[in-house]
Amino acid sequence: MAPTLLESEGWWAEITNISFGDIHLYDYIRRWLEWGREAQGPVSHNFFFRKSFSSKPMNVGDWSNRIKTLFNRWTGVPVPPKNIRKMFAS
Numbered sequence: 001m002a003p004t005l006l007e008s009e010g011w012w013a014e015i016t017n018i019s020f021g022d023i024h025l026y027d028y029i030r031r032w033l034e035w036g037r038e039a040q041g042p043v044s045h046n047f048f049f050r051k052s053f054s055s056k057p058m059n060v061g062d063w064s065n066r067i068k069t070l071f072n073r074w075t076g077v078p079v080p081p082k083n084i085r086k087m088f089a090s
Contacts, residue, residue: 018025037043043050047057058066064081071079079087 015025020028032048037048037050038055040053041055043055045055045057049058050056051058051062052066067081067084068078071077
């Protein structure tokens, strides 16, 4: 299935239902949509991800901060998202 552009400037692409032992990717997605997404309160938008401590959808700045924090926690270096491609390409 070829990726399809959506009206909201996003796109759809079919993703293989990867196995993680006895559970699959789609099982994790279903669990998130049915339970995890609203674990800290009701969500009133159709975005898949939400902010950590708010029910609002994540924006570009939120994603950037989340990625930098993740790298800083695991490596001690806050790597901005724009540098990740360079790291993996070199």
